[in-house]
Amino acid sequence: MAIILAVMPRSLFAQQASEIPVWLRSHVGEGEGQIAEVVLQRARSLYRQKLSDGSVRNQCYLAMDATRPNDLSNGRLGHRFYVICEASHSFRAVPAGHGSGLDLPGVGDFGNGRQCARNFGNATGSDLTAGGAYVTGETKTSFKGYYRASGARKAVLTRSFVQFDGEGETANARAREIGGHATVKLSGMCLLKDSSSPYANRDGYVPLGTLVDYSGGRSNGCTSWSPSDASQIIALVRNNPTTLYIYPDAADVRGVARAVLAGRPPSSSGLYWNASCLREIRAPKFWSDDQLGPMIARYKEEHPAPPPRPIPICREQ
Template sequence: MPLRLLPLALAVLIAIPLSGSPQSSAAEQTSDIPAWLAAHVGTGEGQIAPVVLQRARALYQRKTRQGAVRNPCYLSMDATRPSMSDGQVGRRFYIICEEDRVFRAISSGYGNGRKLQRADFSNGRQCAKNFSNAEGSKLTTGGAYVTAESRTSFKGYYRSSGQRTPFHRTFLLFDGEGDTANARERAIGGHQARFLKWQCRFRNPGSPYADEEGFVPYGEMVNYTSGRSNGCTTWSPEDSDFILALTHDNPTTLYIYPESGDIDAVAAAVKDRRSPSDTGLYWNAACLKSIGIPQFWPKETLQPIINEWRASLPQGPFKPLPICR
């Protein structure tokens, strides 16, 4: 979406009705939240949990005071929510523009993790149980981020409208702090939830993407909107276009809940047979019931396990894709 169209897009978003009944008692806990935004605070579908909004606003206000961001909008994500709710795509990523009174809740993927011999830190399709900031973990890390530059890369060809069409995907980089400080090392960012599952290669020497022998990869397009990812934040193609336009040359903040301390505190409460909500802690109730006890794997613990697994993988010659028939 061109930047010149953003004001129109924001105006359209204002008119979009959002489901979920307001929970005024939760909203009243933070008096400085404007009334229009407080109406979207709660734990229902399409709403944002109080602690998630409070931390997202605090991060945005801090970075604004520091001069790090000037974007009128900020982003947030609640990774404790399910990917599906009542048969509909679960909305757990938020775009908030307070000046224009815009609140939009959309779907987003979360890290699927890995299942290794020494440690199983994989996540199911509905709810995230495991989190980590270890490189190669393929897991989500909660905390503070600022959007950075974007990079567009060619992924291969796929069939669209009866023709072989090149697929380009833009990746929005994140810069983090604290547990998220290694976001660039981990190649963590945001992009649309589509990838090409390579099947073969065909000769197309006229393509600017051809290799030295004149071949280009071809595959099947896979859309995993609201599903699991390799640890990155993923959106539908339409939402991705909007966010990329919103942040182009205009960085903003992204706050992802839960952080490692939240995970440890909720885990301790569950182990002690205490309700997290009764102790002032937050986790989506449906997902907590599904996963049991959440776990944060610090990189100091998980990185040696991942490195050992990588070292055990067989080293063989690269096998090129078969020729398309």
């Protein structure tokens, strides 16, 4: 497939890239589990471009619409991350978290709620989602600690992280450590004596905590999936890169903000934003690295983080 695309005349390639197959068009729309047409068109265009230049060979590509709601309340999550495999006529929509942003007292609130994201950006240290073009990179798996499973049994938590490599305004994704991972972590950590563990430190202790699944929550700017969805997505891209297009990019955010300020619905200018989230946030904002980065750096310099507290020894062994 990649070889055929490479020799295809450019005009024909562009024409076919814009034509959404009939089976896929049934998934296009703004309802739950559907993908907005502009998001799909950009994701398909990026994928076909990278297929054509040999950057990817994966039979599937990824997309995300970060203008859609995340937490729908009552335990329901919005399906806004898409795994599309055109060769096998496969389309999946799954939940995914967005960047939490920051609230810096005395500087400004650049944070996002659980349901809808208002603030976007590529500023270093901002914990914000930056929309645009990415290619998945290497996968790293790290040990997080142990947690109590059934009864007294302990289980190991390891978490895989897929690095994203961006271009243009997302080119600093690697420096920002932006990627994808499962929505699991350990809280309430203590050190348990277990010299037999391969993860034990030099004193024979391992970290032990409580397993937390924060699906429906937010992240530090990365894309986060439920553990079951993450395992499937990570298996799909491990050692087999593909493209990811995250909507909206900076121009989309700024265009919609201008339309709202002028009192016009974005659709009147050919712009897209999820209607329910736009009602909640009123107008989105994009924070560039040049704009917000120095503010974050100055705040951290003036408000240094306290030294890390040592992890206590577990009371119960």
